[in-house]
Amino acid sequence: MTTPETNGKYVLEAHNLSIFYGSFKAVTGVNMSVERNKITAIIGPSGCGKSTLLRSFNRMNELFAGTRIEGGIIFEGQNLYTPEIDPVEVRYRIGMVFQKANPFPKSIYENIAWGARIHGYKGNMDELVESSLRQAALWDEVKDKLKQSGLALSGGQQQRLCIARALAVQPEVILMDEPASALDPIATLKIEELMQELKQNYTIVIVTHNMQQAARASDYTAMMMIDDNRAGTVIEFNETNVIFTRPSDKRTEDYVTGRFG
């Protein structure tokens, strides 16, 4: 990829985006822009295409055979889906954290160093490991046991290790798919606090079923619903404050007040 434009207000822009699994249209007609250094939440009932939309932002969907898109996604001024773009590099620059923490079955240190090394990182690895763990608010808890297996950590620590791992390759965007749904309330709040720290330097898009989490942690919220053809689409996109106090779409109102979904 060429040198990114990093001045624009929006890091990612979906233009009339539709996503297909084979002949099934899972997501249709999405137009939304992800603002730089902000947290954008995607909410909506199960099966409405939230994760599919999220994964399209770093071309993760292509790992499933038969997936294709129509419309486009502009990342830092470039069309993400043109042939000259290397999807592997896209996934470095737009990192992802999943619902279930998935550290490598390696040491805490190697969990961070692995990806960076493959990515050709030539700097001081100890420093990179420390700074990544510090940014993920995990350093103080693991600094004396970097040689221990990442799998020996608690669920919340494992999730922060995965965030540290994503940060180690210095992405611009971090996509989070239900990052706290398997965590207890305290670990959840730690992740949310961490997101507030991270947005100083990164742009975050998060899919969550937890509406309170979207309300607490995000700046913008996209509300998704399926249409009559069972394809998901963004029905309302606005500042989080607006979505949770005076949404304009009745379906958003019903969803955020717990009347539906």
Next chain:
Amino acid sequence: MIRKTFEHELQEVRDDILVLGSMVEEAILASVDALKKRDIEAAKNILKADRDINKKRFEIENKLMILIATQQPMAHDLRLLASSMEIISELERMGDYAKGIANINIRMGDQPLLKPLIDVPRMAQKDVDMLHRALTAFVNEDVEAAKAIPIEDDEVDALYNQVYRELMTFVISDPKSIERANWLLWVAHNLERVADRVTNICERTVFIATGELSEIKNSDDEFWKQQKS
């Protein structure tokens, strides 16, 4: 229906506010009636009724707090609960105005009224009428009604203006009447304020229904300009 329990609790909040509202309506009418009759015992009962109003307000406030803490209200529900907090505080203040009138009655002791009360009971009646309809609009989330009621504040202002001028003629013709005129002026002032607070309730109703929070224009500003000129 999903959230049946919560819906039920929200309905209870509305019902409670209606109960508080009728306590306040009763206190306003009773305070003026007691003054008209110079009935000190009745005035003392209003002080007691005000304590009940305050108690009821705290009770509703506590319920609202629990609902906010336990139900994580959003959007319309949140606007309803937050606005209910405001509305019960407006109602409690209106109760204080009735108490104020009762206190004036008590402090007047055995002095007769400066003049028979005619416009003052009219003000009280108009206040209560507006309040009653404002609370009906609140319960029904009737935006049209909520926007229309505040305009009637003009009528209360006009009555206040009339009371004011009348009392001033008494003061000018007999400066010794100033204390008794002042008492009645305070009574009228309290009643004038009630209608202003009705306007606040109407604004909250519009907010609950639409999400728009703005002042509903009434002609109070012009009223005060007239007073100065």
